[in-house]
Amino acid sequence: MSEDVAPPRRDRIFVQVTVDLAILTVRDGSLQILLIRRGNEPYQDHLALPGGFIREGEGLRDAAHRELHEETGLDGTLLHLTQLGAYGDPERDPRGRIISVAFLAIAPHLPSPVPGSDAVGARWMPVESALADRTFLAFDHYEIATDAVERARTMLEQTMLAPVFCAPEFTMGELREVYEVVWGIPLDPRNFARKVKNTPDFVKETGHKRSPAIGRPAILYTAASPSDATLYPAMLRHAMREAAE
Amino acid sequence: MSEDVAPPRRDRIFVQVTVDLAILTVRDGSLQILLIRRGNEPYQDHLALPGGFIREGEGLRDAAHRELHEETGLDGTLLHLTQLGAYGDPERDPRGRIISVAFLAIAPHLPSPVPGSDAVGARWMPVESALADRTFLAFDHYEIATDAVERARTMLEQTMLAPVFCAPEFTMGELREVYEVVWGIPLDPRNFARKVKNTPDFVKETGHKRSPAIGRPAILYTAASPSDATLYPAMLRHAMREAAE
DNA sequence: TCAAAAGTGTTGCTTGTACACCCATGT
DNA sequence: ACATGGGTGTACAAGCAACACTTTTGA
CATH class of the missing domain: 1.10.10.10 (Winged helix-like DNA-binding domain superfamily/Winged helix DNA-binding domain)
Known part of the structure; x- marks a missing residue:
């Protein structure tokens, strides 16, 4: 924060911020990730990580917990939430400058239909399938999911x-x-x-x-x-x- | 990104985004961090991590590299830059909702006066001193710097x-x-x-x-x-x- | 009595630690 | 000669991998 001199207006851009969740579980002998099918453009009908925009006065972790609850119906306090980091490539969202803060959530072996309210169309999928193709998931969710799996592996280790x-x-x-x-x-x-x-x-x-x-x-x-x-x-x-x- | 139904306007808030840099080096037998003295409110005259607002069309890492160059005069390609994560507590900046993406930079043993252009008032300080008091640094920079030191330690290990x-x-x-x-x-x-x-x-x-x-x-x-x-x-x-x- | 889950013991290998000891070089 | 930076060897302990063997339990 070295804005010792107020920078020109164009340097103080406003952006929208989302949280995206990589929710992992172990099911049927494979590592699986929770995906939703997008109902709107962009990437309509593509699979994507659950997530959404942060709200006024809402912390990043709070937003992640809220989304997690909306998507899985689970109380987030039971689940492990780790911040993976911010994903801010200017081209990552065709709607404009949207930065996403990604979280890794580890879920226990849940019953098959995820009972959340927003979770219509949510499904578990083996990460192997979801990450087989770099463009299978919407936005830069391939990167996020890859980082999530890698993080889960090292957390398990350490x-x-x-x-x-x-x-x-x-x-x-x-x-x-x-x-x-x-x-x-x-x-x-x-x-x-x-x-x-x-x-x-x-x-x-x-x-x-x-x-x-x-x-x-x-x-x-x-x-x-x-x-x-x-x-x-x-x-x-x-x-x-x-x-x- | 589960905005299947367009959410009410108040849920799609706009925020400003900064990058903050925890630049570490080894000097005089201690681990030191680069700090600047703030010239403006808030936290005027407090010490803080170098950083600044991201610009239009600029990636997070690009912004970090730019700030790093401005603060230290060093070409960022020589230095190691790791993203620590996003810091987004709603109360972290009194000016409003400003989310910061923090980066860890490892610097070689540099000559004492940092030769950067923006770097007037920049100084090295032992992390021990900078982190002695939770409110010594501006904003939530105590948290960021603490995380940075911890990350540096484990990176050294692994x-x-x-x-x-x-x-x-x-x-x-x-x-x-x-x-x-x-x-x-x-x-x-x-x-x-x-x-x-x-x-x-x-x-x-x-x-x-x-x-x-x-x-x-x-x-x-x-x-x-x-x-x-x-x-x-x-x-x-x-x-x-x-x-x- | 059989299969699943659990528990014990042993051997060989790699790594880390502590420390004794030796080598090289320029003042 | 001596301090400084560098290097070898060695003994001990900890930990892991592989694998043989035993025990417990309920259908």
């Missing part, structure tokens, strides 16, 4: 975020599935469980169990920390690197 | 960013000083040098040497990678953790 993908109570297998799906690599169940349980304040047993169709009942766990607590040592740096080749 | 703090040619000792100053902990010179030289594409010898007042001449190195290349395994997770207690 924080105790994973339980946010799960229901309040989850089994070791469900927790492991989150990592396997988001990273796209298989993990050793035994070493995984050992690592998780040896990490202080990661998960704790609830005392409950859940019986599968056949087999030994699975122990149910809950998160024992705020989801953004840093995990040390980080999860699995090695296996991910190898898979990247 | 990428090959460190040489950007140094002159084009640097000694092992100078490179090590960057880590020691940014992290605030001493490092073992021998293990540090081993780690750096065993990491492929981190630094390479220039063939030049530099003789100190007395003692063996130091070997000069250059960066051998783009500065945002990820460093694996990461630098020194352990020592930093211990120092945090």
